[in-house]
Amino acid sequence: MIPDEEPVTLAEAPARPMTMIEAINDALDIMLERDSDVVMLGQDIGYFGGVFRATAGLQQKYGKTRVFDTPINECGIIGVAVGMGAYGLRPVPEIQFADYIYPGLDQLISEAARLRYRSAGEFVAPITVRSPFGGGIFGGQTHSQSPEALFTHVAGLKTVVPSTPHDAKGLLIAAIEDNDPVIFFEPKRIYNGPFDGYYDRPTKPWKDHADARVPEGYYSIPLGTARLVREGSALTVLAYGTMVHVAEAVCCEKGVDAEIIDLRTLVPLDIEAVEKSVEKTGRCLVVHEATRTSGFGAELAALVQERCFYHLEAPVERVTGFDTPYPHSLEWAYFPGPIRVGEGIDRLMEA
Amino acid sequence: MTDRQDNAGRNSPRLSLHVPEPRFRPGDTVDFSHIAVTEAGAQPRPDEACEASETWPLCDDLIRVLGDDDHAHGPWNPRLSADKLRELLRLMALTRTFDNRMYRAQRQGKTSFYLKSSGEEATSVCAAQALDFDDMIFPSYRQQGCMIARGYPIVEMVNQIYSNRADRLKGRQLPILYSARSVNFFTISGNLGTQLPQATGFAMASAMKHDSRIAASWVGEGASAEGDFHAALTFAAVYNAPVVFNVVNNQWAISSFSGLAGGERSTFAARAVGYGIAGLRVDGNDALAVYAAERWAADRARSNKGPTLIEFFTYRAEGHSTSDDPNAYRAKESEAWPLGDPILRLRDHLIAIREWSEERHAEMDRELDEEVREAQREAEKNGILGHGLHHPFHTMFEDVFEELPWHLEEQAAQAIRERQIKWPE
Numbered sequence: 001m002i003p004d005e006e007p008v009t010l011a012e013a014p015a016r017p018m019t020m021i022e023a024i025n026d027a028l029d030i031m032l033e034r035d036s037d038v039v040m041l042g043q044d045i046g047y048f049g050g051v052f053r054a055t056a057g058l059q060q061k062y063g064k065t066r067v068f069d070t071p072i073n074e075c076g077i078i079g080v081a082v083g084m085g086a087y088g089l090r091p092v093p094e095i096q097f098a099d100y101i102y103p104g105l106d107q108l109i110s111e112a113a114r115l116r117y118r119s120a121g122e123f124v125a126p127i128t129v130r131s132p133f134g135g136g137i138f139g140g141q142t143h144s145q146s147p148e149a150l151f152t153h154v155a156g157l158k159t160v161v162p163s164t165p166h167d168a169k170g171l172l173i174a175a176i177e178d179n180d181p182v183i184f185f186e187p188k189r190i191y192n193g194p195f196d197g198y199y200d201r202p203t204k205p206w207k208d209h210a211d212a213r214v215p216e217g218y219y220s221i222p223l224g225t226a227r228l229v230r231e232g233s234a235l236t237v238l239a240y241g242t243m244v245h246v247a248e249a250v251c252c253e254k255g256v257d258a259e260i261i262d263l264r265t266l267v268p269l270d271i272e273a274v275e276k277s278v279e280k281t282g283r284c285l286v287v288h289e290a291t292r293t294s295g296f297g298a299e300l301a302a303l304v305q306e307r308c309f310y311h312l313e314a315p316v317e318r319v320t321g322f323d324t325p326y327p328h329s330l331e332w333a334y335f336p337g338p339i340r341v342g343e344g345i346d347r348l349m350e351a
Numbered sequence: 352m353t354d355r356q357d358n359a360g361r362n363s364p365r366l367s368l369h370v371p372e373p374r375f376r377p378g379d380t381v382d383f384s385h386i387a388v389t390e391a392g393a394q395p396r397p398d399e400a401c402e403a404s405e406t407w408p409l410c411d412d413l414i415r416v417l418g419d420d421d422h423a424h425g426p427w428n429p430r431l432s433a434d435k436l437r438e439l440l441r442l443m444a445l446t447r448t449f450d451n452r453m454y455r456a457q458r459q460g461k462t463s464f465y466l467k468s469s470g471e472e473a474t475s476v477c478a479a480q481a482l483d484f485d486d487m488i489f490p491s492y493r494q495q496g497c498m499i500a501r502g503y504p505i506v507e508m509v510n511q512i513y514s515n516r517a518d519r520l521k522g523r524q525l526p527i528l529y530s531a532r533s534v535n536f537f538t539i540s541g542n543l544g545t546q547l548p549q550a551t552g553f554a555m556a557s558a559m560k561h562d563s564r565i566a567a568s569w570v571g572e573g574a575s576a577e578g579d580f581h582a583a584l585t586f587a588a589v590y591n592a593p594v595v596f597n598v599v600n601n602q603w604a605i606s607s608f609s610g611l612a613g614g615e616r617s618t619f620a621a622r623a624v625g626y627g628i629a630g631l632r633v634d635g636n637d638a639l640a641v642y643a644a645e646r647w648a649a650d651r652a653r654s655n656k657g658p659t660l661i662e663f664f665t666y667r668a669e670g671h672s673t674s675d676d677p678n679a680y681r682a683k684e685s686e687a688w689p690l691g692d693p694i695l696r697l698r699d700h701l702i703a704i705r706e707w708s709e710e711r712h713a714e715m716d717r718e719l720d721e722e723v724r725e726a727q728r729e730a731e732k733n734g735i736l737g738h739g740l741h742h743p744f745h746t747m748f749e750d751v752f753e754e755l756p757w758h759l760e761e762q763a764a765q766a767i768r769e770r771q772i773k774w775p776e
Contacts, residue, residue, distance in 0.1 A: 039559065065559045071589055076548050076582030083552025083566070086487070086537060089559070091552075103578065110542040111549070117750045119530035119538035120520045124753075156751050179753045224756065268756035 010170075013215035017207040021191045023165035023214045024054045024130075027172040028092065030218050032062045035090060038176060040067045042077060042094030042130075051096060052132055052191055074104035078129065082111050085125045092176055098133035098185060099145045112181040113156030128175040128182045133161075134242055134289050135326050135335060136189035136199070144326035146241075146290035151183045152266045152299065158182045158223055159266040163190065163244040164211035167264060170221030178223060187241035197246035197337040226270035228277075232259035235283035235348050238274060238300050240264065243287045243336065250341045256349065258285075266296055271303065278304055282313040283348045289336060292320040314351030319344040371610035375682035383689045391418035391637075392425025399651040403629045406659075410620035410630040413664060416639035417696050421703035429481075429643040433706040439480060439638050440701060441715060443472040443694045446496040448719040449505055452727060453512055457526075457673045461735040462512050464526045468493045470668030470685070473638040473693035474599045475569070476500045478663075481645035482567055482595075489537045489550035489568035492527060493599070497569075501534035505723065509730035516741040517733035521749075526736075544570055544577030547596065551587045554594035554652070565593040565652040567645070572619050572662075573604025576612045584660065588626040593652035595645065596660045599635065601667035606680040620662035628658045635665030636690040638697040666690070744770050 018026065031038045040055060046069040049056030059067040070077050074095055081091040095101045101108075112125035135144030151159045160175055160182055162168035168186065175182040189195045194209050206212035229244060234257040237247045244262045251258040259277050263269065278284045284304045286297040301316040319336050327334055375381050394414045397405040416423050423430075431439075450467035457465040468475060475496030479488065488497050498508065507519060511529055514522035520530060530538035537553075540546060550568035557564045570580065575598050587594050598619045602609050612619075623630025629651060633644040641663060648659035666688045670677045701707030734741050748755060748763040755763070 039556075071585050073582045073585060075578050076551075076586045079545065079548025079579060079582055080552030080555055080586050083489075083549035083554075084556040085552075086549060087553045087556035087560075089556045106542060106579075107545060107548065111540060111545050115538060116753070118520065118524050118528070118540075119532070120523065121750050122530050122532040123538050158752070268752075268758070271757055 010215055010219055013217070013219070015213040015215045017212045018165045018214040019192050019206045019212070020162070020165045020168045020186070021053055023169040024172055024186065025056060025058070026214065027169040028055060028058060029061070031092075031173060031176045032058060032066055034218065037088060037090045038092060039065070039084065039089055040092045040094065041070050041081065043070055043072055043096045045069060045094050050094065052188065054094070054130070074100055074102070075107055078104035078107040078112065081127045082107055082115070082125050085127050086115070086123050090126050090176060092128045092130060095129060095131040097143050098131040098147055099142045101129070101131055101147065105150070108151070108157065108181065108183070109154050113154050116180070117156060124179055125181045126179045128172070128178070128184050130172075130184045130186060132188035132191070133185040134187040134189055135331060136195060136242065138328065138331055139326070140328040141325045144331070146185075146288065146321070148183075148185055148266060149290060149294060149296045152296050156181070158268065159185070160223060160264065161185045161187065161241040161266065162264060163187065163241050163262050164194075164209070165206055165214050166211045167221060167227065169214055170219050171223070171264060173218065174220040174223050177220060182223070185241070189242050190245065194245045195242055196249035197335070197341070198249065199332050199335075199337070221264070223265045224268040224270055225264065226273035227262040227264055228273070229260035229262050230258070232257040233281055234258055235285055235345065236261060236277040236281045237285045237287060238263060239287040240266065241289065243289055246337065246341055247287050250338045250345065253338065254342060254345060256345055258345070271307070274300070274304065275307055278308040279311045282311050284308070284312070284316045285319060285344050285348055286316060287319045287336065287341060287344070289321050291323045292318065293323050295320055314348050317344045317348045371608070371615055373608035373610065373681065375684060377678060377680065377682055379682045381682050381684045381687040383684070383687050386689050387413065388689050389413040389415055391415040392428070394425065394427060396426035396647070399647055400654060400656050403623070403627055403657070406629040406631060407624050410618055410623055410632050413632055413634055414640050414644055415634040415637050416643060417637045417700055421696075421699040423639055423700065427640055427643040429639055429646060431639070431642070433701070433704070436697065436701055437707065439477055439642070440694065440697045440707075441719070442476045442480070442500050443496065443638065443697065444715060445719050445722070446472045446476055446499050447694060448716070448723050449495070449499065449508070452723045453509070454673060456512070456727065460737075462514070462526050463736055464673055465512065466492060466527050466672040467669050468496055470688075470692060471599060471601055471635065471665050472496050473641045474597065474635045474663040474665055477638045477641040478567070478597055478645040481642045482649050483564070485535055485564050486649065487535050487537060487550070487553050487564065487566045489546040489553070489566060490539055491543070491546065491569045491571060491574065491599075492539055492541065493571070494569050495527065498529060498531055498534060498536055501536065503531050503534045503536070506726040506729045509727055510733055513730060513733070513735045514741065515730065515734035515736070517730070518741070521746045522742045543574035544579035546570070547579050547583030548586060550594050550596070551583045551592050554587070554592040555590050558590070558593055563653060565595065565649060567595040567597065567649070569597045569599060571604055572598055572600035572602075572609050572614060573607060573612050575619055575622075584622070584626045584628065584658070587658040588628050591655070591657040593655070594658045595648040595652060596658065597645070598660065598662045599665060600662050601665050603667045603671070603677070603681065605671045605675060618662055620660060623660040626660070628660060630660045632662045632664060634690055635663030636693040636696060638693050664690070
């Protein structure tokens with residue numbers, strides 16, 4: 001400890017550009033270093049470093065009992081993580097694709113989410129389930145889904161979706177340190193660049209993006225705090241993950257003075273940030289990539305109308321994926337891209 | 352859908368679906384002569400550090416110690432002191448006395464639900480006694496004997512069953528779904544089989560930390576059909592986890608006999624073979640065989656030789672729970688069960704070795720009855736289910752998360768407002 005050193009803010013801290021994958025890897029590295037109770041398990045995450053390279057080099061650095069491969073059994077991956085948590089570890093299981101998390105649902109919904117409650121605090125499940133999610137990589141039905149609403153519906157689970165390398169690192173560290181089970185969905189389309197929805201334009205790398213400047217060392221972003229992406233007065237856009245970038249690009253293209261809020265954490269939700277913005281703009285667009293019916297957008301729309309009704313000048317608008325399985329060849333027809341988002345904005349502004 | 356008629360040209364029978372059916376249904380005469388009751392003491396006892404495959408013949412055998420002559424036989428005899436035998440007897444008898452009293456309490460309307468372990472007391476009491484106290488128990492729902500064996504206060508158990516003011520689980524859990532960290536007894540789920548991979552994970556964590564604690568888990572033969580069972584045994588085998596899996600084969604899962612869990616084709620212990628781990632099949636009504644087998648598996652796990660699957664072959668002597676009437680689906684099998692009653696068999700053994708008597712047994716039963724009644728009286732001072740609101744409404748919202756988020760704060764305020772409307776004073 002250096003007592004005469006002035007504390008620096010996160011913005012002032014030394015930083016370097018990273019992709020989201022590098023930022024996640026950095027967060028995992030830091031937590032393995034800081035806390036000997038942190039362990040990672042999942043398919044192909046050990047020697048190989050994960051199919052998306054999120055755990056690259058970590059087994060080599062921390063050893064096989066800290067970062068290790070598992071059988072192809074999601075029930076087992078999450079179930080043993082719950083048991084490790086009961087022992088006192090802080091496991092970070094990876095489910096290789098969110099589409100494959102369903103065999104582990106009972107262990108998440110009936111076990112991890114309820115241990116604290118049903119044992120009145122005798123046992124807890126301080127686990128962070130990392131899983132790549134979302135489409136846009138031609139993954140077809142089984143590598144594209146966004147099942148966040150299944151988890152936000154469960155009492156006792158926290159659900160986090162980062163949209164930038166900077167946030168991915170800070171949120172992941174906060175999730176791992178959290179004593180409740182956290183579902184940490186990583187939008188795989190933006191692992192390596194900030195995809196704005198214009199799939200027919202050249203891809204962009206993270207290195208030129210302001211939010212790709214990732215502070216070095218340890219920091220955390222409290223769960224339950226939204227990020228104001230840009231200020232505006234004409235409407236509020238509530239988004240998370242990949243769709244933050246899509247919404248931002250469309251608002252720029254259209255020249256609409258939108259206020260964009262990146263929710264970052266769906267449960268617990270930063271309701272104050274939502275209310276404050278909608279009360280200011282009077283119009284609200286809710287955007288997500290997941291299927292529409294009973295999606296998290298429905299919850300957001302209900303909250304906004306319950307709490308901000310007398311400030312609203314137009315019905316809350318939802319832009320989402322369609323209620324179909326994620327199609328392979330028609331991926332871009334499914335994806336809520338610039339046209340669908342643009343129409344949503346138009347309807348809101350014309351109302 | 353129309354039946355296909357075009358099987359012509361194939362010289363093979365039509366397919367037919369097999370739906371297992373138990374041997375006996377209500378009204379049938381019960382004959383258990385098909386169950387091979389092995390000779391006590393005749394089963395070999397491999398070294399705890401043996402290759403897993405050395406145990407596999409035992410998966411189709413039945414390890415027994417207490418013979419028809421009421422004496423202990425063979426290499427599995429754990430050679431316990433008379434004091435230890437009397438302790439096991441007392442703990443099993445306490446479990447049964449407790450079960451009978453709580454069953455009656457439910458019938459008297461003092462709680463919503465109860466579930467006895469009659470006839471299976473050895474599989475929990477004697478197995479738990481064979482473990483170290485700090486080994487973590489991952490129970491199913493019929494292991495009250497494990498808590499009693501570890502000295503958990505029965506008044507606390509009654510408080511939980513009554514969901515009363517003193518219930519440490521704040522009235523949140525169905526009666527008997529205990530949690531007792533103080534005696535290293537994991538919170539009971541109620542979702543079946545989920546404890547198995549958790550036990551594996553606990554054991555893996557203990558091994559990662561070079562600890563000496565192991566995990567032991569219990570599951571019924573019915574719930575061994577769950578995917579969690581496969582997950583648990585696969586992970587345990589892959590990582591050589593120090594964990595013991597106890598399959599309590601009590602023949603019945605509510606109304607479904609063990610054949611519906613695959614028991615027609617092989618023993619449950621024999622599943623160990625497929626995973627390449629040690630397996631033992633044990634007379635679950637033989638207190639000494641249960642103790643010896645669990646101790647063998649625990650010692651094996653503790654010396655880094657990996658997991659063991661034990662099948663305790665026993666019988667659910669009564670209904671599944673207070674919500675069940677077994678007369679609707681099974682014959683009067685209980686009296687015909689060829690492996691007897693675990694408490695009576697241990698009692699008779701103690702008498703045979705001149706360390707016990709009918710009179711002392713009757714005296715013990717009287718004491719236990721008074722002990723349980725006293726605990727019940729004590730617990731009833733804290734209230735019974737349905738008589739008064741024992742827990743502040745706010746407690747409903749606590750422990751969902753470590754800290755109360757805004758939406759639960761709001762919902763808690765609503766619940767408290769409703770309470771004030773219904774009970775203004």
